Amino acid sequence: MQMELEVKKAQHGDKEAFIRLFRSIELELYGLAKSILKRDEDCADVFQETTLKAYKALTTLKEPKFFKTWVIRILINECNQLLRKQELTVADPQEVSYLPPRYFENYDKVDLQVAVDHLDESLRVVITLFYYQDMPIKQISSVLDISEGAVKTRLHRARGILAAWYQNSLERKMICEPI
Amino acid sequence: MSPFNLDMELKKGNREVPQQLPDLIRIRQDEIYASLDDIPLHNVMKTGKQKAMRSMLLVISAAVIMGICVIGSGFISPAMADSLKQIPLVSGIFKLAGDLGLKAAEEKGLVTKVNHSDTHDGVTLSVPQVMYDGNRVSIAIQREAQGITSYLIGSYVTPEDIVIFEPEGTKGTLKDTNISIDGKTYGSGFYMKGGADHNSVIIDFLSNKGPDYSPLPSEFELTLEITLEGINTPYIINIPVKNTLKNSIVLTPDVTKSHDYVTITLKKVELSPVATRLAFVLEGTSRKIPEKYKYVGSSMLSLSYDVFDDQGRELKELSSQGGYAYKDLLYEPLNTTSTFFTIKPYTHVYKDKKAGEFLFDMDGWPIKDYVKELEMKIHIPEDPY
Numbered sequence: 252m253q254m255e256l257e258v259k260k261a262q263h264g265d266k267e268a269f270i271r272l273f274r275s276i277e278l279e280l281y282g283l284a285k286s287i288l289k290r291d292e293d294c295a296d297v298f299q300e301t302t303l304k305a306y307k308a309l310t311t312l313k314e315p316k317f318f319k320t321w322v323i324r325i326l327i328n329e330c331n332q333l334l335r336k337q338e339l340t341v342a343d344p345q346e347v348s349y350l351p352p353r354y355f356e357n358y359d360k361v362d363l364q365v366a367v368d369h370l371d372e373s374l375r376v377v378i379t380l381f382y383y384q385d386m387p388i389k390q391i392s393s394v395l396d397i398s399e400g401a402v403k404t405r406l407h408r409a410r411g412i413l414a415a416w417y418q419n420s421l422e423r424k425m426i427c428e429p430i
Numbered sequence: 431m432s433p434f435n436l437d438m439e440l441k442k443g444n445r446e447v448p449q450q451l452p453d454l455i456r457i458r459q460d461e462i463y464a465s466l467d468d469i470p471l472h473n474v475m476k477t478g479k480q481k482a483m484r485s486m487l488l489v490i491s492a493a494v495i496m497g498i499c500v501i502g503s504g505f506i507s508p509a510m511a512d513s514l515k516q517i518p519l520v521s522g523i524f525k526l527a528g529d530l531g532l533k534a535a536e537e538k539g540l541v542t543k544v545n546h547s548d549t550h551d552g553v554t555l556s557v558p559q560v561m562y563d564g565n566r567v568s569i570a571i572q573r574e575a576q577g578i579t580s581y582l583i584g585s586y587v588t589p590e591d592i593v594i595f596e597p598e599g600t601k602g603t604l605k606d607t608n609i610s611i612d613g614k615t616y617g618s619g620f621y622m623k624g625g626a627d628h629n630s631v632i633i634d635f636l637s638n639k640g641p642d643y644s645p646l647p648s649e650f651e652l653t654l655e656i657t658l659e660g661i662n663t664p665y666i667i668n669i670p671v672k673n674t675l676k677n678s679i680v681l682t683p684d685v686t687k688s689h690d691y692v693t694i695t696l697k698k699v700e701l702s703p704v705a706t707r708l709a710f711v712l713e714g715t716s717r718k719i720p721e722k723y724k725y726v727g728s729s730m731l732s733l734s735y736d737v738f739d740d741q742g743r744e745l746k747e748l749s750s751q752g753g754y755a756y757k758d759l760l761y762e763p764l765n766t767t768s769t770f771f772t773i774k775p776y777t778h779v780y781k782d783k784k785a786g787e788f789l790f791d792m793d794g795w796p797i798k799d800y801v802k803e804l805e806m807k808i809h810i811p812e813d814p815y
Contacts, residue, residue: 256598263595270463277459281451295455302462363439382440414436 258315269306276319279384280326286379287330289368297329304329323384324394327376334372366416374409381406522559523570526626529748530762531704532568535561538703540674548665552576553602555656555665563675563704564648565637566748566760571654573629578602581628601660604631610653611646621749636749638758648673678702681808689803691716692723692731694775696806706737706745706764708773710757722777722799736774736798737761745771768810775804 254275260268280301284294305322312321367378376395380386381402388406392399451459524532524541535541540561547556552575559570573582584603585595596603609616620635633654637646649672656665681699688694693713700707714723714731724732735757737745745761764771776798781789789797 259595259598266466269466273463277451278449281455291452291454295458298455298459299462302459306466367440378440382437410436413440 254318255315258309258312258318262310262312262315269309272318273302273305273322276322279319280322283323283379283384284326284330286383287327287376288333293333297326297333300329301326320390320394327394331372331376363413366413369416370409370412374405374412377402377405378409378413523572523625523630523632524559524561524568527624527630527632528568529746531566531748532561532632534763535563535568535704540704542672542674544669546667546669548667550663550665551661553578553658553661555658555667557654557667557669560652560669560671561704562637562646562671562673563702564673564678565700565702565707566705567635567637567646567652567671569633569652569654569669570625571631571633571656572625573602573658575602575629579628581624583622583624583631586624586628599659601658603659604656605659606655606657606664607633608655609633609635610655612650613653634749636758636760675702675704679811681810683806683808685806685808687804687806689801690720690723691718692733692801692804694733694804696773696808699808701764701810703763703766705748706761706771708735708737708757708759708761710735710759712755712757732777733757733775733801733804734778734798735759736776736800738772738774739764739768740770741765741768764810769812770807770809773806773808774800776800 254272257268257272261272280298281294284297285291288294288297301322304325312318367375370378377391380391380394381388386394388399388402391402395402397405450456522536522541522543525536528536532541536559540563542560542562544557544560547554549555554574556572556574557569558572559568561568571582578601580596580600580602582602582604584600587594604622607620607622609620616635620633622631622633625631649670652669652671654665654667654669656667658665679701681701683696683699686693686695691714695711695713696708697711698707698709700709712731712733714733719731735747737747739745743765745764748760748762779789779797779799791797
């Protein structure tokens with residue numbers, strides 16, 4: 252209820268209320284942006300656009316309880332937009348395969364993380380929202396504007412790809428490991 | 431690895447929630463917060479700019495599709511509410527506070543008078559009127575309570591055109607509303623607006639939520655579950671709903687117009703005394719499409735549609751939903767004597783497109799850039815009703 256009250260205040264021009272609201276979800280937004288974009292520089296760009304858009308369109312949000320979902324949706328659109336722009340420019344291959352050092356602390360995790368990173372964008376977002384953001388299928392469906400069935404299908408496909416990938420990497424490991 | 435294990439691995443895979451933002455983002459974010467002072471926040475909640483509100487809403491079309499509730503034009507001033515309190519409610523809520531479609535529905539006897547109610551702590555909520563024409567479901571809700579003067583919807587407009595929200599937790603205001611159709615939850619895609627006085631509200635939703643949903647049957651049971659502030663027990667009201675319209679006319683014009691790599695096809699028109707419904711199929715994914723047709727930061731088409739009758743009267747848009755490939759629009763009803771109507775697609779002119787800020791004219795309306803090449807004129811067969 253506190254959040255809804257803050258949204259109403261912000262909608263009536265209380266900038267501090269907006270800042271408090273946005274600050275309260277910054278880390279979650281960062282985790283999400285990071286899982287889609289990887290580079291902090293990109294996350295910063297997307298953060299800027301998302302903040303400004305949410306602020307300017309705030310009065311159009313009529314159900315204050317949807318504030319977070321609404322912002323996440325703007326954020327995902329921004330991430331997708333940026334990814335599309337990057338597809339159009341010639342990417343530095345080293346940058347594309349860039350992974351922050353923390354991922355290398357645990358090799359198993361690297362494996363799975365790499366596999367997730369290599370998923371098609373539409374599958375990756377669903378995996379990210381479902382597993383990393385703990386978002387229920389219904390909410391993912393509304394954030395991505397696809398049916399619940401489509402969310403389930405994508406999850407199923409992504410799981411299939413990841414399972415196959417893991418199986419392959421397991422076999423690779425066994426071949427490489429000395430007997 | 432079994433799927434179960436894969437799930438576990440994925441779930442623990444990225445659990446390290448960062449404790450703080452990296453400096454790079456923290457610094458920029460603080461700069462953005464500081465810069466908000468320079469950015470005007472459109473008070474689109476003012477009634478004079480409701481058109482602007484609708485358009486701003488479309489900028490975040492995502493939110494529209496998500497089904498956020500939209501407070502429509504049903505606000506009335508406290509003064510008017512007071513005067514209404516003095517006279518008994520002769521007409522129904524729809525006639526007093528509805529749009530042209532609901533007024534017409536009431537006049538033409540398409541409104542079902544029901545009287546289902548639930549009472550808790552001396553406060554009664556009842557549903558005196560329901561309207562369903564196959565496309566649109568409207569429900570009037572009435573509150574009866576001694577000594578409660580708060581606005582049921584939780585807000586009102588002053589004569590100075592300012593929206594006042596009731597303080598959080600004001601007794602008797604709507605706290606939560608859920609709708610189920612034949613026992614299945616409808617979700618949040620409904621509109622809500624103030625009714626004839628502080629004690630009433632109109633809920634509106636479309637029978638068809640989109641291509642992924644099946645439309646509502648011609649008869650169903652609607653369950654309202656409403657929680658009011660200050661009253662712990664939720665109100666549960668079951669209402670049988672029936673399509674009362676037998677004579678709507680369906681046209682399938684299949685008219686296609688293309689311009690600037692944008693193609694729109696009007697697949698279906700449904701005319702009734704209650705509303706005019708237009709269903710478009712859109713093709714707007716080409717990268718060659720000029721930016722002005724797109725929402726800021728999205729590849730989704732940002733086309734709006736004005737509809738005029740053969741006398742040049744503009745039909746008010748009642749609701750809209752859409753996605754990348756379709757647009758479903760509901761407007762006020764056409765006059766029965768109309769022989770044709772014109773659809774004029776337009777884009778908005780931005781003061782600052784990146785920031786999503788419209789350019790407004792002297793009267794505070796967003797400036798429209800009509801796309802003449804996409805315009806459609808649709809003829810209506812004689813005596814359609």
